[in-house]
Amino acid sequence: MTEEVVDLSRLQFALTAMYHFLFVPLTLGLSFLLAIMESVYVMTNKVIYKDMVKFWGKLFGINFVLGVTTGMTLEFQFGTNWAYYSHYVGDIFGVPLAIEGMMAFFLESTFIGLFFFGWDRLSKVQHLTVTWLVALGSNLSALWILIANAWMQNPVGTEFNYITMRMELASFADVFFNPVAQVKFVHTVAAGYVTGAVFMLGISALYLLKGRDMAFAQRSFAVASGFGLAAILSVIVLGDESGYTTGEVQKMKLAAIESEWETQEPPAAFTLFGIPNPENMTTDYAVKVPWVLGLIATRSVDEEVHGIKDLVAENEKKIRLGIIAYGAFQQIKQQENQTPEVLETFEQHKDYLGYGLLLKKYTQNVVGATDMQIKQAALDTVPNVSVLFWAFRLMVGSGFLMLFLFIMAFYYCAKRQALQKRWLLHLAVFAIPLPWIAAESGWIVAEMGRQPWSIAGILPTHLSVSSLTVGDVYFSLAGFIFFYTFLLVIEMFLMFKYARLGPSSLNTGRYHFEQQGSKT
């Protein structure tokens, strides 16, 4: 494997995953909002709520299909571009993916058709049930995918098998109840709800600013502001930083996010602002808030938040243990050397095998690695501090901006003054991109923070790729860029068209453009 194949494969995965996540959060959020609005319709019998479900459902549909389209890519890609990864961890990683298909994706995809086409064929309550099942399906889908992702960050419940040369499942309960998975799930779906709410709030604000379809837009605005406030509070309060203390690689990620080179006396100060300087391993111009980091990260005043330098030193030790593990593993593979001592050595050190594999970037002969190579591999365990530091702040900044927006929107909605606060309506429109900025930066933090690992502490990224040529990966990358650009242009075109048209697109005769037409 050349370095270039690894880099291109990473780039391709990052691009396609981030592209996929343009559509996922909106699906998560809108499906829930649709179910809420339809519940109101069934309870109050007011047709306007049915229209709301149908109109926002149209936009939901335009978005949903691209989520489905781009989701397939991710599944395929594990096999096409990350074959060694698929082999090495498929025994565990494949499980949540397959269960996701059976429990969630099937549910969502089977009922989505009835959501659009079942209005006249189902009773009100039946249709409402269908809508809730779609929302349930998309949320369960997120659950299993995040269990899979959390396992990459904090691989629990697994053991190496030297016969099959891969990681195997040891405890499904550990995988399912992975603490990282739990915080990740809540954080991510709540972020999806925020996305749905900002989207609905912003577009409704646009109608309010233009003074059309007022009753429709006001109700949508109100639903979105209440739902959004609850959602953004969950995202922030249950922010997944709390998950960073579990799992060794997660600790390094936390240190990198904070550009925390040295271990501080607890409780650690939070670096609000600064310029990370990876060359000298310092943070220049740092503005610090005492205590805050310790409180956020450890929920205590006496636990340490480890600094990067200390973690690197620890990792160097682990790499040396990993060399012993790899040496024993090589002997085991030659059947005649399977003495009890060798097996015992391997048992004792096998948790560090992954750290030994880090050296494969520099030498095939892991056991004979030089001191220089070991030190270099230890330094490789530091992810890109500058990117993490800034991406995290971008995410949190966007989050607090949205918190402000929802507090204001909810407050003025409650006082029935939202309509008069034109600055608020303008803010709501301009805030539409914020949840996407926050979500994409969040994934950058989560996944770049995991480097140099594809499975934290177990499998280095550079070993995970398929044996492809640079040309192969250029071909697939070019294909994705071409098709994805094409699809995005069409999606945005339809989205803007229908958002501008508003509920008039339902052809009920009750809304702005239709009535205008009949007057002239």
Add this chain to the structure above:
Amino acid sequence: MIFDYETLKIIWWLFLGVLLLGFALSDGFDMGIGTLLPFIAKNDKERRVLINVIGPTWEGNQVWLILAAGAVFAAWPLVYATAFSSLFFAMLLLLFALFFRPVGFDYRSKLKNQTWRNAWDWALFCGSAIPAFLFGVVFGNLFLGIPFHFNDELRLFYTGSFWQLLHPFALLSGFVSLAMLIMHGATYLQLRTEDIILQRSRKVTCWIAVIYIVLFVFAGVWSIFLLPSYHLTFIPDVNQTLNPLMKLVEITEQGWLYNYKQHSWMLLAPIGGTVGGAFVILFTLGKHPKFAFMFSSTAIIGVILTAGFTLFPFLLPSSTHPSHSLTIWDASSSQMTLMLMFWAVVFFLPLIILYTRWVYKVLRGTLTVKTIEDNQQTMY
């Protein structure tokens, strides 16, 4: 654990068959109809009839494919890794073609412009015909073997090229698959349409069924007389944990008949594949669309079982290093994973079938141009 490892491996081989059948029997007619779309529907309204016949349900049907892939990932990680990375270009082509389906169905009706709609009709055609053809090509290559091998850390190396996948036998298999799914689509149209489209569907069904039978029989003869076959000559205890480098496989010149000689009841599969096709013609001419559809399903079951029975226990034979071939014995997941996934399947599969049935029941009935005219706004 209630099953030993060996039994679990066989159960999972059967599950894979069930998932592939779920896909071929349901999404199969979606792909068949997508392929027929530009040809048997002459104007926008007729095309909308075809699209709305499958529009509300195709999405659930496609999940069978996603799930089959996911199940291979979980149950045979090495097969997943090898199939997808060795057949790299074929898989990408398949993926790119599949892109057109979700957007094609949903976006086509969003604008009235005829050029827009015609473009999406062809997109749907590509998104249906290309995958239907490629599935056959991939299966054909399983019979031929794929040039791959492993190093001692089970890193996989593929030594072939894209063009090598287009061996004449693989192309023939591709056409078998395409013809079979078009036949299935056309019989489904007989069930769900009326008047002129129904008449055209009948005509198409008969012609394509003849083509399908001829191609299928031809492929069978080819695989018996002209193809070398793979034969497992040694493997350690299959109840143990194995890797694919521990067995011996020979290539013989005797054709792919070994399993049928051992178990003659397996011959029911190819017979079903052929006779099913013949009965499709019979019941189409007799205007019994339900039976035509039933026998088209029988034909599909026959074809997929034929592939499975012929290859057993191979999943992916290697043409350059036969002993590195992947079989159900030495490429499967751990016993714990297989057992866990067994329970997942036993619990969820009946549930899926149950609610899918309900959805089809709600949406039952035929569609005509008049239905489209009456529901201009709500239908695709």
